[in-house]
Amino acid sequence: MRKYNKLIFELSKPGRKAYKLPPLDVEDKDISEFFPEDFINENPLTLPEVNEVEVIRHYTNLSDKNFGLDTGFYPLGSCTMKYNPKINENTARLDGFANIHPRQREGCTQGALQLMYELQNSLAEVAGMDQMTLQPAAGAHGELAGIMVIKAYHEKNGDTKRDTIIVPDSAHGTNPATATMAGYKIVEVKSTENGRVDVEALRNLVGENTAGLMLTNPNTLGLFESDIKEIAKIVHDAGGQLYYDGANANAILGQARPGDMGFDVVHFNIHKTFSTPHGGGGPGSGPVGVKAHLTEFLPVPIVGKEGDRYFLDYNIENTIGKVKDFYGHFGILVRAYTYILTMGRDGLKKASEMAVLNANYMLSKLKDDYYLPIDALYKHEFVLSGLKGNSLEVTTLDIAKRLLDFGFHPPTVYFPLIINQAMMIEPTETESLETLDEFIDALLKIAKEAKEDVSILKTAPHDTLVRRPDETKAARSPVVTYKA
Amino acid sequence: MFPYIPHTPEDEKIMLDSIGVNSVDDLFADIPKDVAFNKELDLPLAKSELEVTNYLNKLANKNCSTTENVCFLGAGAYDHYIPAIIDHIISRSEFYTSYTPYQPEISQGTLQYIFEYQTLISELTGLPIANASLYDGGTAVAEAALMACDVARKKKILISETVSPQSRQVLKTYAHMQDIEVVEVAMKDGITDMEDLEGKMDDDVATVIVQSPNFFGVVEDLKSSADLVHKSKKASIIASVDPISLGILKRPGDLGVDIVVGEGQSLGMSLSFGGPYLGFLATTEKYLRKLPGRIVGETTDLDGKRSFVLTLTAREQHIRRDKATSNICSNQGLNTLVATVYMVTLGKEGLREVAMQSTKKAHYALEKLEQSGKYKRVFDKPFFKEFAVSSNIDADKIIKDLRSENIIAGHHLGIDYPEFKDSILYAVTEKRTKDEIDKLSSVLEGI
Structure with missing residues (x-):
């Protein structure tokens, strides 16, 4: 890793170029013939002037300052950092997929529509739902579309007093944020000591103001909500709808389906469960599935089929409308369908089995040295609560930063909020026994360091290009653009 | 074995032993029986890379791409040059x-x-x-x-x-x-x-x-x-x-x-x-x-x-x-x-040149289309790289006839604005050549 420390603006030199266009081949008129004078910007934009070689070197050097899944183990809990297959990148770039315009006539896009139709049905089968829409752009966007569908359902029933969404205290931040954005009040249902939804507390919370419950299963602790049937009954009896946050769906492929558990709406995070790249924070994709009684509210369009012809179906009776431009993140959907075809029903099931095996194996090796607040059978991830017997001298942040020195991406830290000093570890199925053992060894070495020499942890990381950048300073006096 | 799952049967055994269970199924014992999915998902079995590629190639080839056709379609998404x-x-x-x-x-x-x-x-x-x-x-x-x-x-x-x-x-x-x-x-x-x-x-x-x-x-x-x-x-x-x-x-x-x-x-x-x-x-x-x-x-x-x-x-x-x-x-x-x-590669000069070429070619295109007398501009206002023209020819016929000449027509405005049912919105980027624009014009003239 070179110690490269330039911004692209600092490379700029007047007169340099990184592009060449063909010469203009139509009559060269002055643009003052096209626009009134006061529409035209007479001052040139201050964009960089750089050469192509510089652009490539600059961004290659920046990439060198990044840690990707292809660099090493990335056990971020709730993020499902599984391997991103390379064939997916190739298929998304096929000319007939990458270079088609969304407004072309259906006769020109039958292959794209067929892919979307087959993906809709495949995801519906995995989810146990009746109809999917591929439109939402990300997991949180899927949540928003799904909650809007629930709201439209209550509105149609004239059930307007239902103004509250219930979320567990262990829920992802997107759940309450989504419900607020959809115009709902939020009530939290607490978890029991064994990390599951407190069923009795839920029973007391629901009522005629309950619009629905948002739940992740397995939940954010990595535990299966085994009372799910009872939870569904409580919510449904109160007149509410049950929303499945698919962030943790990688644990249950072919093992259990949200539709069979009693959920009415579900979203998948395609960039988690179905192997598409996280891209440094997107683009993702968040398809939403619903049970039959909610299909009339889905956003338009979905892909339909009539005889041999695929078409964009805008004819959804009580649709919530559109939640984004066009039909979804098609390029991401091509990758996801490539993955589903590659894995098949047997591979998807095996993926969940090995994800769960990996998590429980790591746990078995770590629980003597790290505090495990809930000793149970876990699914694809588990949550530790810092070092055992440590009176908080060494924090989870110290452990995370020290892991960087060992060449690993740290787990998700300080989430879920209900666990003190949380370290949420999700290995995924694509990691080998050897990789897991290396990571386990690093964590055990850190546990040893905590007993012998705390300072090495307190001053970590030591081997990274930058060390603990000052976040308080960044927020207190924000510098969000480059000033020459 | 699956290419993305590294576990050998021996690995699985070592891991199960460490956990203290007998089989992978035991790891799913916490899923209640009335919830567990005891069937096979109704999806095909795993496929090889070759099979997957062949199938997806087949689907991709059913679409008409903008590399094999000349695109004058915009309305929110544009066929600009990508370095x-x-x-x-x-x-x-x-x-x-x-x-x-x-x-x-x-x-x-x-x-x-x-x-x-x-x-x-x-x-x-x-x-x-x-x-x-x-x-x-x-x-x-x-x-x-x-x-x-x-x-x-x-x-x-x-x-x-x-x-x-x-x-x-x-x-x-x-x-x-x-x-x-x-x-x-x-x-x-x-x-x-x-x-x-x-x-x-x-x-x-x-x-x-x-x-x-x-x-x-x-x-x-x-x-x-x-x-x-x-x-x-x-x-x-x-x-x-x-x-x-x-x-x-x-x-x-x-x-x-x-x-x-x-x-x-x-x-x-x-x-x-x-x-x-x-x-x-x-x-x-x-x-x-x-x-x-x-x-x-x-x-x-x-x-x-x-x-x-x-x-x-x-x-x-x-x-x-x-x-x-x-x-x-x-x-x-x-x-x-x-x-x-993109912005860095085009830079100070490039973004201006892309904008200049797009608008000059769009204005040339409108001029050519109007020359036939069959098509006239819908709005007499300053425009950038997109313009609407109307005619007394059915919009669907125009789009279909252009299609048979490997031209992706503009967007039919009547879809969202019923009052412009005779109008098509054409987008012209810096990628379009004079020859392509002339061809669009001559095909349109012949309809």
Whole structure:
């Protein structure tokens, strides 16, 4: 890793170029013939002037300052950092997929529509739902579309007093944020000591103001909500709808389906469960599935089929409308369908089995040295609560930063909020026994360091290009653009 | 064995022994029997890379691509030239296989390009602050409007009928959820009707949304709109813009616009049947702590080195939960890198040249089409790279006849605007050649 420390603006030199266009081949008129004078910007934009070689070197050097899944183990809990297959990148770039315009006539896009139709049905089968829409752009966007569908359902029933969404205290931040954005009040249902939804507390919370419950299963602790049937009954009896946050769906492929558990709406995070790249924070994709009684509210369009012809179906009776431009993140959907075809029903099931095996194996090796607040059978991830017997001298942040020195991406830290000093570890199925053992060894070495020499942890990381950048300073006096 | 799953039977045995269970099935014992799925999923079995590739090639080949056909279709997504280096840079797996940069020590690459992106968008729009992206142009309009309502503490939005129908639909979906009223401002001769806007401005209006170039390709008078809106107390103006047009047109920030949003697909993203694209948002300092989405800030590390971090996170869902300014989490990550590399590669001269060539070729095309006498411009107004022409020939017939000559026709305006059922909106980018435009003209003349 070179110690490269330039911004692209600092490379700029007047007169340099990184592009060449063909010469203009139509009559060269002055643009003052096209626009009134006061529409035209007479001052040139201050964009960089750089050469192509510089652009490539600059961004290659920046990439060198990044840690990707292809660099090493990335056990971020709730993020499902599984391997991103390379064939997916190739298929998304096929000319007939990458270079088609969304407004072309259906006769020109039958292959794209067929892919979307087959993906809709495949995801519906995995989810146990009746109809999917591929439109939402990300997991949180899927949540928003799904909650809007629930709201439209209550509105149609004239059930307007239902103004509250219930979320567990262990829920992802997107759940309450989504419900607020959809115009709902939020009530939290607490978890029991064994990390599951407190069923009795839920029973007391629901009522005629309950619009629905948002739940992740397995939940954010990595535990299966085994009372799910009872939870569904409580919510449904109160007149509410049950929303499945698919962030943790990688644990249950072919093992259990949200539709069979009693959920009415579900979203998948395609960039988690179905192997598409996280891209440094997107683009993702968040398809939403619903049970039959909610299909009339889905956003338009979905892909339909009539005889041999695929078409964009805008004819959804009580649709919530559109939640984004066009039909979804098609390029991401091509990758996801490539993955589903590659894995098949047997591979998807095996993926969940090995994800769960990996998590429980790591746990078995770590629980003597790290505090495990809930000793149970876990699914694809588990949550530790810092070092055992440590009176908080060494924090989870110290452990995370020290892991960087060992060449690993740290787990998700300080989430879920209900666990003190949380370290949420999700290995995924694509990691080998050897990789897991290396990571386990690093964590055990850190546990040893905590007993012998705390300072090495307190001053970590030591081997990274930058060390603990000052976040308080960044927020207190924000510098969000480059000033020459 | 599956290519992406490394476990041998021996590995599985070692791991099961360590856990203290006999079989993998035992690991799913916590799923109650009445919930467990005891069948096989109704999906095909696993396939080899060759089989998958063959099948997907077959599907891809059923589509008509813009490389095998000449594209004059726009209406929100454009066939601009994409420099080859973009795909090489975004294919660095250190970029595309990384997660959101929550650990700054090993994410400086992502954080720095987002910082560069924010700077470039700020320069392009003429406003000091930009976020790290929203999903697309339509959701950017909606998020900006919700932010403006939140800051103004009002619940009424005016939006011009000349704004993209999709953006208006997305806005209405979002606004409905928060009981925010959306009122459309009429259009006149292809631009926002200023009299209607003035008449609809009242103390309840939080924000006014316009688009320029608007859905018809016509350049709107942003300055006059901004001045009119700002006469009203606490009302703001949002403009949705085509970033390429800013290579020659005045920057909205310099014209008094408060919030600039737009679809960033033109900045180097492939058409990809509608996504993933990029929503950008730039604004004034006033909105800094109310912005939706991520923001990267510059700081220093323990050793005093310049470094970058996600900042002002107290706006975001993972910190503020139900009090967050938006629920957005994953945004367009890698596509902000596409836009960054595009703007850097084209640079100061290039963006201007792309804009110049697009507008000159579009004006040439309109002139050619009108020469036949069969087609006439619908709006006699300044336009950028897109224009509408009407004729007494059925629009579907035109589109079909062009198709048989391997030309992807423009967008039929009648789909969203019944009053323009005889009109087609053509987009002409710098990629189109004189020969292609002449061919379009001669085929159209022959219909």
